Amino acid sequence: MDDKERVQITADMDELTRRDLLRRAGLGAIVLVYGGAGVKNAVAGVPKFRHKELAGTLKIMQWSHFVPSYDKWFDNEYIKAWGEKNDTEVTVDHVNLAELPTRAASEVAAQSGHDLFQFLSPPSAYEDQVVAMNDIVQEVTRKIGKMGKVGLKSTYNPRTKKFYGFPDNYVPDPVHYRRDLWGEVGAGAPNSWEAVRQAAPKLKALGRPVGIGMSQELDSNMAMLALMQCYGGYIQNADQRVVINSKGTRQALSAMRDIYKRGMTTEVFAWTAASNNNAYIAGRLSLALNAISIARVLEGPPWVTTPQRTDLMQNTWIAPIPRGPAQRLGLEHVMGIYVIWKFSKNKQAAKRFLVDMQTRYGPHFTNSGFYNFPAWPGGVKGGFKTIRRAAAKDRFKPLGKYTILTTIAEKYTANVGHPGYSNAAIDEVFNKFLIPQMFAEVAQDKMTPDEAVRAAEREIKSIFAKWRRRKKL
Amino acid sequence: MAGLRRDVVAWLIVGPFAIVLAFPFYWMLVTALKTDADLYNVESIPYKFSSGSPTTNNFEFLFRDTEYGRWLVNTAIIGIAVVAITLVLAVPAGYALARLSGGVGQMLGIGIFLTYLVPPTLLFLPLSRVVSEIGLQDRLLALIVVYPSFTVPFSTWLLMGFFKTIPRELEDAALIDGASRLGALARVVFPISLPGILTVVIFSFSLVVNEFVYAITFISTSSHRTISAGVPTELIRGDVFFWGALMAAALIPSIPLALLYNLFLDRFIAGFTGGAFR
Numbered sequence: 001m002d003d004k005e006r007v008q009i010t011a012d013m014d015e016l017t018r019r020d021l022l023r024r025a026g027l028g029a030i031v032l033v034y035g036g037a038g039v040k041n042a043v044a045g046v047p048k049f050r051h052k053e054l055a056g057t058l059k060i061m062q063w064s065h066f067v068p069s070y071d072k073w074f075d076n077e078y079i080k081a082w083g084e085k086n087d088t089e090v091t092v093d094h095v096n097l098a099e100l101p102t103r104a105a106s107e108v109a110a111q112s113g114h115d116l117f118q119f120l121s122p123p124s125a126y127e128d129q130v131v132a133m134n135d136i137v138q139e140v141t142r143k144i145g146k147m148g149k150v151g152l153k154s155t156y157n158p159r160t161k162k163f164y165g166f167p168d169n170y171v172p173d174p175v176h177y178r179r180d181l182w183g184e185v186g187a188g189a190p191n192s193w194e195a196v197r198q199a200a201p202k203l204k205a206l207g208r209p210v211g212i213g214m215s216q217e218l219d220s221n222m223a224m225l226a227l228m229q230c231y232g233g234y235i236q237n238a239d240q241r242v243v244i245n246s247k248g249t250r251q252a253l254s255a256m257r258d259i260y261k262r263g264m265t266t267e268v269f270a271w272t273a274a275s276n277n278n279a280y281i282a283g284r285l286s287l288a289l290n291a292i293s294i295a296r297v298l299e300g301p302p303w304v305t306t307p308q309r310t311d312l313m314q315n316t317w318i319a320p321i322p323r324g325p326a327q328r329l330g331l332e333h334v335m336g337i338y339v340i341w342k343f344s345k346n347k348q349a350a351k352r353f354l355v356d357m358q359t360r361y362g363p364h365f366t367n368s369g370f371y372n373f374p375a376w377p378g379g380v381k382g383g384f385k386t387i388r389r390a391a392a393k394d395r396f397k398p399l400g401k402y403t404i405l406t407t408i409a410e411k412y413t414a415n416v417g418h419p420g421y422s423n424a425a426i427d428e429v430f431n432k433f434l435i436p437q438m439f440a441e442v443a444q445d446k447m448t449p450d451e452a453v454r455a456a457e458r459e460i461k462s463i464f465a466k467w468r469r470r471k472k473l
Numbered sequence: 474m475a476g477l478r479r480d481v482v483a484w485l486i487v488g489p490f491a492i493v494l495a496f497p498f499y500w501m502l503v504t505a506l507k508t509d510a511d512l513y514n515v516e517s518i519p520y521k522f523s524s525g526s527p528t529t530n531n532f533e534f535l536f537r538d539t540e541y542g543r544w545l546v547n548t549a550i551i552g553i554a555v556v557a558i559t560l561v562l563a564v565p566a567g568y569a570l571a572r573l574s575g576g577v578g579q580m581l582g583i584g585i586f587l588t589y590l591v592p593p594t595l596l597f598l599p600l601s602r603v604v605s606e607i608g609l610q611d612r613l614l615a616l617i618v619v620y621p622s623f624t625v626p627f628s629t630w631l632l633m634g635f636f637k638t639i640p641r642e643l644e645d646a647a648l649i650d651g652a653s654r655l656g657a658l659a660r661v662v663f664p665i666s667l668p669g670i671l672t673v674v675i676f677s678f679s680l681v682v683n684e685f686v687y688a689i690t691f692i693s694t695s696s697h698r699t700i701s702a703g704v705p706t707e708l709i710r711g712d713v714f715f716w717g718a719l720m721a722a723a724l725i726p727s728i729p730l731a732l733l734y735n736l737f738l739d740r741f742i743a744g745f746t747g748g749a750f751r
Contacts, residue, residue, distance in 0.1 A: 061693060066711035093693035096705050102597075106690035109598040110605035114693070219712065273712040282513040293713055304713065305534065306509035334711075 057089045058349045061103065062118035064094040066293045067303050070368045078363070082356060088349050097334075098273075101431075107341065115344040116353065120334040121430065122154040122415075122422035123165055127472065130339040133163040136351045140358050144378030151375030153415040154335045154422045159473060165337035166354045167375035169364065172409040173222055173333035175322065176280060176294045177287040179398075180315040181208050190287055192323040193230060193255055200263020203286040210263045211285035213271040214256070214440040216433040220271065222331050223289040224435045225416065228252045229331075230324025235429060235460060238419045240473050242464050245457045248326060253442045253449035255324075260443040269440055283312060291333035292318070292405065296369050299396045303369050314397050318404055320412045330412050335422075336372065366390065370402055373409045384410050425467040429460055498727065505531050505721035512716055531717035532725075541722060543696050544703040547613060548726070551699060552681040554617045559624040559677045564670065566625070567632025568658065572641070582633045589626040593686040596622070604691050615691040616699070620684065624677040631676075635669035636662070668743035675733055675741060682726055700726055 060079070065071050071094060079090040095103050097120055107113030108129050123130075133155070141147060151167030177190050185206065187199035200210045212227075213220035228234065232248030260268070267275070276288040281297060288294060295316055300308030321330035340350045357364065361379030364372050370391055377383040380390075388406040417426035429435070438456040441447040447455065467473050503519055504512065506527035517523045535541040566585075570578040600619055609615035639662055647657035663670070681699075688702035695703065704722045708715040734741060 064706055064710045066713045068710065091694075094695070094706055095689065095693070096709050097711050098709075099689050099706075102686070103690060103693075106597060106601040110601035110610070112605040112610060274709075274714045277712050278513075278714070282515055284515065290712070293711060297713055305538070305715075309510065309513070 056087070056346050056349055057091070058083075058116065058346050058353060059114040060090065060092045060116040060118070060353075061107075061114040062092065062094060062116075063097045063100060063120060065368065065371075067296065067367070067369050067371060068305065069302050070364075070371075073363075073367045082353065086349065086352060088346075090353070111343045113341065113343075115346050115350045116338050116340060118168075119165065119337045119339065122335060122337060122417075122427060123339055124157070124422060124424040124427045124472065126339060127157060127160065127162065127164040127424070129342060130164050131342055131344070131347055133166045133340070133351075133354075134161075136166060136355050137163045139355055140376060143355075143359050144376050145383075146378075147376050148374075150332050150335070150413055150415050153417070153420075154332075155337055156421060157423065157472070158421060159471070165339050166358075167335065167337050168354070168358055168361075169336040169368075169372035169375055170332040170409070170413065171291045171334045171336075171371055172373060172405055172413050173226070173289065173291055173321070173330050174405060174408050175287060175289055175319045176316055177319060178208065178285075178315050179317045181206060181286045189317070190319055190322050193227065193259075196287070196322055197255065197259050197262065199286075200259050202263075204263040204265075206286070208284065208286040209265050210259065211268065211276050211279055211288045212256075212259070212264065213268050213276060214260070214436050214443055215269055215271040215275075216436060217271060217273045217275075218334075219273050219276055219290055220268075220436040221430060221433060222333055224252075224256070224439045226289070226321050226330040227256060227324070227439075228435070229329045229414065229418065230321065230327060231255065232324070232326030234419060235426060235435070236417060236420045236464070240420045240423060240425075240464070242457060242461050244460055245453050249453050250449040251325065253439060253452060256439050257443045257445075257449075269444070281309065281312070289321075292369070292371060292402070295396075295401070296371070316401075317398060318401050320404060320408045328412055329414055329418070330408065331416060331418070332413050335415070336375075362386075370394070370405060377410075423467065424470075424472045425460075425464045428463050428467070432459075432463075434459055498724075498731075501720045501724045501727070504716055505718075505724050507531075507717055509717060531721040534715075534718050535721055535725075539707045539718075540695055540698075540703065541700075544698050544700045545726070547697065548682055548699045548701075551613055551616050551620065552678045555620040555624055555681050556674050556677045558617070558621045559628050559673060560670065562621065562625045563628035563632055563673060564663075566629045568636050568662065570629065570633045571636035578633070582630055585626045586630040589623055589630070593623070593684070597686050597690050600687070601690060610691065611693050611697060613692075613697060616681075616684075616687060619687050619691065620681055624680055628673040628677060631673060632666070632669050635666055639665055668740035671737050671740050675737065679730060682730065 065074075075092050079092055082088075083090040093114065100119060104117060104119070104123070104126065107117065108126065137147065147167070148170070150170045154170075155165040155167050156163050175190055179189070181203060182189060182199060185199055185202035187195060187202065190196050190199070196210060203210060212223050214224065225235075228249055231252035233244065233246050233250075233252050234248075235242065235244050237243045267279075276285065276290055277294050277297065279285045280288045280290075280294050295313070295318060296303040297306065298309045298313040298316055300306055321328055338354055340347055344350055358374065358376055358379050361372075361374040361376070362381060365374060365380055365387065373387070374380055377387070380386050384406055387409075388403065391402040391406050392400055394400075394402045415422050416430055417423060420426075434456055438452045441452045441455075442449050464473065500519060506529075507522065508525040508528050508530065511517055511522060511524040511526040514523060517526075570582045570585075572578075600622075604610055604615045604619065607618075609618060643661050643665070644654075644657045647661045648654070652660065683701060684699075685701045688699045689706075692698050692702060695706070698706065700722065704719065708719045708722065
């Protein structure tokens with residue numbers, strides 16, 4: 001074959017290739033455009049993201065964050081940017097915090113729903129329904145360092161060696177108190193439970209009682225468990241044995257009864273999770289135990305749409321849980337934990353999403369108004385040092401009040417079930433509100449501390465035995 | 474004089490009831506018109522306005538910052554569809570049980586009513602599976618299919634009692650005059666049964682507007698939600714309640730429902746008590 005012949009064949013091939021290419025492209029376009037209309041999930045027209053094809057979908061269910069602007073940022077900016085980068089169409093649905101368990105039960109029953117489901121307490125009971133997260137926990141740890149102890153103890157089952165959830169954040173649970181009122185009665189600050197006990201009657205006399213719930217709701221649960229810990233009382237020990245019947249628990253029961261009798265009102269037995277917020281914001285309380293939603297609501301925009309309550313805001317300070325005879329140790333207020341259901345259709349994208357979110361958690365921390373603390377401190381570059389600096393610079397008065405929040409998150413926050421791991425039995429005790437019920441019985445003189453603690457012990461032991469039989473403890 | 478005394482006694486009995494029953498609506502209205510600062514001002518609760526109140530801000534917030542308008546439309550669509558399905562199934566079922574089955578009909582009627590007593594909090598789990606299997610998750614159709622499971626049994630039972638009060642002779646007369654059974658039903662029985670049918674319409678629609686468990690579990694996209702699921706999701710955020718907007722959201726659908734009840738009050742009572750006397 002001479003050169004002239006080779007050139008001619010090459011030209012013919014070129015011509016054929018171009019023609020073939022055009023024909024195939026035209027055919028492809030017709031199939032893509034018209035075929036898309038007939039098939040339910042077909043991608044019609046131009047790809048959704050420029051230069052890329054849609055690789056899949058990722059459906060997320062999480063709570064309606066108390067900061068509405070966090071949801072706006074997460075739904076409209078964060079997931080869109082992540083989706084574009086990962087060829088994935090991400091959708092987020094929200095539900096009220098109280099409806100998360102109902103929604104989860106429904107998805108498990110239907111064996112369909114969202115790929116990622118965020119719980120706000122350890123979902124130990126769902127261990128058999130979810131994918132193990134051990135691989136991505138290791139990956140994140142490799143990238144940004146060790147996971148915090150609160151997250152670890154809230155998502156790991158030492159018996160099955162499985163991370164049944166992926167912790168993304170935890171929320172410190174400080175004390176909000178009225179500095180003006182505490183100063184007026186000469187009490188300073190609620191540094192210890194003894195100081196609270198001493199100040200309570202004086203504050204009640206001012207018409208501004210102490211507000212600590214003893215009802216069947218989240219805040220009461222957290223407050224009573226924290227109080228028990230400060231007196232050295234626990235539901236279980238590190239080996240997951242029931243140890244509630246202790247001197248510490250009885251002392252805590254007596255102390256709370258005393259605080260209630262001297263400085264509180266009967267309404268605390270009927271509170272909902274919103275009641276302490278409402279009463280505090282209405283100026284009727286001198287102290288409340290809650291996450292920083294109280295302080296942020298007082299500050300108004302950008303956290304909430306309601307206007308700032310300037311006077312109350314300026315007199316509201318934040319403090320760690322008061323010190324008890326045993327220690328100063330509170331609990332997380334809520335624990336953000338994502339699970340991936342076994343029926344999830346896009347487990348890979350779900351895992352990638354979690355890894356990316358946790359390894360760059362800074363914007364989540366700031367957009368949530370310091371509500372969401374990263375489960376891995378290294379999720380915010382620089383760890384607690386950076387977090388402390390950011391919190392100290394908060395622009396709302398009294399300036400610097402959030403500095404202590406980092407110390408609370410770092411030193412004074414434990415998981416529910418401390419000193420052991422959160423587990424299915426602890427979850428059931430928590431959700432049956434047995435601890436606030438025990439405190440309420442004593443405060444109302446329906447039982448002595450000894451009777452109440454023995455009654456609670458009986459019930460808690462039967463719950464632990466049940467879960468032990470199911471091999472989850 | 475006796476008439477006056479009777480009126481006074483009647484008002485003394487009815488008055489307190491009316492005040493107690495109307496008070497929640499008053500509270501809703503007042504709260505919906507208050508600014509947040511006023512809402513938390515214990516000096517002005519519940520009778521006075523201060524700090525920039527009354528205001529329409531809460532209503533504006535609902536329609537501007539949430540998908541409330543969409544939820545209203547969804548609720549109306551589902552309500553109308555469920556009422557239609559309920560009528561189509563419950564009217565013939567009620568009539569058949571009242572007329573054609575004798576003692577067996579009575580037993581069946583009680584059986585059907587008992588299914589109404591199974592609470593949604595138990596049924597939502599198996600129904601979740603059903604809804605998922607038939608591919609209706611997160612679609613309005615899911616609620617349109619599921620809601621008749623509680624509107625039809627109650628309506629059938631209600632109409633069965635109502636149809637029993639209609640003298641059989643009226644139908645017999647129509648049949649002798651040459652009407653078919655369906656013709657007798659359409660021309661004689663249904664016009665007399667209007668109070669019962671109207672009661673079913675209002676009652677079924679109210680149940681749909683109020684239902685919460687199915688609405689929150691079967692629908693997850695905000696724009697597909699009904700009022701009962703959308704409002705608590707958007708306006709209760711953790712332990713922060715948007716009280717003013719919540720009350721405005723509850724007030725708006727309650728007004729047409731209250732008007733509907735009042736407009737047809739006599740017929741509504743007749744519908745409910747229709748089966749009580751024979």
